[in-house]
């Protein structure tokens with residue numbers, strides 16, 4: 001019997017490097033990046049900085065470290081950053097900015113579209129008074145939980161921040177997914193849209209190890225002076241790597257070959273959502289990018305662990321920390337999505 005391949009929809013971080021990516025990694029010229037002497041790292045940093053319209057960039061091992069370096073480069077001890085309740089750099093990074101930087105987050109509730117309402121942002125900015133932390137930074141995330149922040153909102157929120165003297169950081173772990181979705185509605189191209197979003201910010205972090213399909217790595221982009229500060233923080237955080245050009249080469253390969261194809265992931269997410277539509281007991285959120293959230297409703301509500309186990313037994317992997325989550329990526333195809341749909345349907349038919 002042929003055992004069907006696992007369809008791993010837990011995250012877009014599970015991708016394996018392609019043969020072409022591995023070849024690029026193997027062929028990468030290397031040097032000691034702590035001396036600034038790794039040509040593959042330097043090329044990547046220059047490439048991503050230029051692509052997003054910044055002076056400089058820094059290759060970091062993880063998106064978490066990229067956000068940490070950004071927040072600590074923008075803020076000092078006793079400063080604070082405005083951030084969404086669901087934002088990765090508030091909720092999902094172990095409180096690193098507070099732990100390592102004595103920087104206080106000021107979390108704000110999201111509107112249903114993922115935005116932080118402008119009036120809430122404005123009233124969260126503290127007056128210059130000894131009672132308060134100094135509000136220094138606005139951190140947005142795009143995409144947030146698979147949602148594209150409306151571009152008009154991004155412009156308005158970052159203009160407000162600028163007017164109030166705050167720096168602006170974008171956690172753009174999935175910036176190219178956001179740009180892909182935005183390009184689909186404006187008719188623009190994905191790189192142009194990525195630059196348009198990035199231009200609203202003083203710094204942007206981007207993950208290569210999500211939908212772009214590299215095994216490791218993120219970049220933090222900003223002004224030359226900002227990146228110098230971030231570089232010092234990366235060193236303190238233990239992120240000064242040596243012949244890391246092999247990883248940078250994977251990221252460069254991803255930028256060259258895996259950006260335009262993100263639209264395929266988005267189409268597969270829509271295919272999955274459409275396939276799950278109409279199942280009694282399931283509420284499916286229409287995906288804007290590559291992440292499909294599904295809520296179990298009514299009598300099915302308590303059965304998410306059972307459903308995940310049923311799927312796993314058929315080689316379909318998903319997560320269900322708060323809500324069921326299916327993520328499409330480079331290593332998932334239409335046949336895999338259809339198998340996932342059939343497996344979910346069989347669970348509810350048997351019930």
Ligand SMILES: *Cc1c(COP(=O)(O)O)cnc(C)c1O
Pocket residue numbers: 061062063064065067088089141171173174207209210218
């Ligand atoms: C994945 C992710 C990160 C960084 O994650 P690492 O696992 O540290 O690379 C940061 N922000 C968002 C929105 C993410 O999805």
